[in-house]
Amino acid sequence: MTEVKARQVTFKLQRYDPEQDDSPHFQEFRVPASRGMTVLDGLIYIKETEDSSLTFRASCRMGICGSCAIFVNNYPYLACQTQLEELGSDRLMIKPLPNLPVIKDLVVDLTSFFDAHQSIKPYLIGHDKEEMENPTSEFVQTPQELNEILQFTNCIKCGICLSACPTSASDELFLGPGTISQCYRYCADNRDDGERERSPVVAADHGIWHCHLAGACSEACPKGVDPALAIQLLKRRLVSQALKPGRKQKPASVKPHHQS
Amino acid sequence: MGRTYLWLLQMVTGVVILVSLSIALVSTHLPVVLNLLGIDAIGQVPEGLAANRAHPGVWAGMAGVLVAIILYHALSGLRNTLVELVPSAKKARIISWVIIVSGIIILMGTIYVPVVLFSR
Numbered sequence: 001m002t003e004v005k006a007r008q009v010t011f012k013l014q015r016y017d018p019e020q021d022d023s024p025h026f027q028e029f030r031v032p033a034s035r036g037m038t039v040l041d042g043l044i045y046i047k048e049t050e051d052s053s054l055t056f057r058a059s060c061r062m063g064i065c066g067s068c069a070i071f072v073n074n075y076p077y078l079a080c081q082t083q084l085e086e087l088g089s090d091r092l093m094i095k096p097l098p099n100l101p102v103i104k105d106l107v108v109d110l111t112s113f114f115d116a117h118q119s120i121k122p123y124l125i126g127h128d129k130e131e132m133e134n135p136t137s138e139f140v141q142t143p144q145e146l147n148e149i150l151q152f153t154n155c156i157k158c159g160i161c162l163s164a165c166p167t168s169a170s171d172e173l174f175l176g177p178g179t180i181s182q183c184y185r186y187c188a189d190n191r192d193d194g195e196r197e198r199s200p201v202v203a204a205d206h207g208i209w210h211c212h213l214a215g216a217c218s219e220a221c222p223k224g225v226d227p228a229l230a231i232q233l234l235k236r237r238l239v240s241q242a243l244k245p246g247r248k249q250k251p252a253s254v255k256p257h258h259q260s
Numbered sequence: 261m262g263r264t265y266l267w268l269l270q271m272v273t274g275v276v277i278l279v280s281l282s283i284a285l286v287s288t289h290l291p292v293v294l295n296l297l298g299i300d301a302i303g304q305v306p307e308g309l310a311a312n313r314a315h316p317g318v319w320a321g322m323a324g325v326l327v328a329i330i331l332y333h334a335l336s337g338l339r340n341t342l343v344e345l346v347p348s349a350k351k352a353r354i355i356s357w358v359i360i361v362s363g364i365i366i367l368m369g370t371i372y373v374p375v376v377l378f379s380r
Contacts, residue, residue: 170344174344210344239264
């Protein structure tokens with residue numbers, strides 16, 4: 001009987017422990033690869049069998065939570081939905097997401113990313129506060145109105161767009177493609193009335209007008225969202241608002257309440 | 261909204277510069293342009309015909325406006341680039357003021373030249 005040798009993939013991992021290391025360094029591990037194995041599976045294998053101190057984030061393992069975003073061979077991926085086969089290499093250089101401070105090994109500090117996201121008030125703001133807090137009936141939104149924002153609601157806030165963005169690389173205060181596209185997602189939602197509150201945030205320095213339209217965010221997004229498109233659409237809204245200050249989008253109607 | 265107007269103005273000035281430069285290039289080098297299109301016009305088209313017909317004051321004014329537009333476009337772009345590299349609101353304000361003051365000084369200096377030239 002001849003024994004079939006499993007394919008070996010070398011994981012060259014960036015390691016950094018701020019309590020022990022002065023600067024990041026690389027460490028190599030050999031991982032037996034099997035069909036369908038993901039980068040996250042490889043990292044879990046290393047943690048379970050080689051080095052339990054290896055630190056990385058992961059949760060859902062199905063591309064929903066966005067926790068496991070990492071840099072593989074100088075490109076950002078979700079580790080859980082990237083199979084070793086599709087990378088087409090037996091050597092993987094794995095680093096934490098760039099443009100964000102490293103906490104340990106592959107874990108980055110996403111505080112600035114979520115602070116920026118929070119600054120644009122990522123929730124529906126209604127002009128009728130009473131109706132928003134104690135809704136009497138539901139809003140009516142047509143399929144066409146929903147389609148205008150639908151793809152942008154798929155954002156999982158993984159931070160991959162920010163790590164791929166060349167503006168974020170040079171401007172650490174840049175709001176980032178994810179935040180700006182989410183701003184568009186809420187402003188373009190006809191149930192929302194908060195554009196006036198969000199506009200000053202995105203139209204400030206380090207905001208939307210600093211986007212160079214490189215398109216790297218849209219290319220890298222693991223959920224197929226097109227943040228570059230959202231940024232352009234939001235630019236159009238802001239210019240339109242600046243030229244015609246009183247203009248507002250048609251608000252969503254409220255479904256008549258039926259007595260039972 | 262302030263940044264939106266500044267960005268819009270930069271786009272508009274960019275288009276104006278492009279159109280103005282095209283007009284300037286064609287009017288200055290019309291015979292060469294026609295020659296490129298296969299029309300032998302070298303020596304046929306009087307040099308500076310339009311310029312000679314116009315009042316010198318008009319040319320001085322146009323040159324002044326064009327200088328102002330180019331300066332705004334260039335300095336606004338420079339400010340955006342520098343602000344991107346500076347992660348501090350205080351330093352960004354200093355950059356803005358240095359650029360505004362330099363812009364005014366350069367504008368006054370460069371407008372003086374066409375005014376003198378066209379006033380002769």
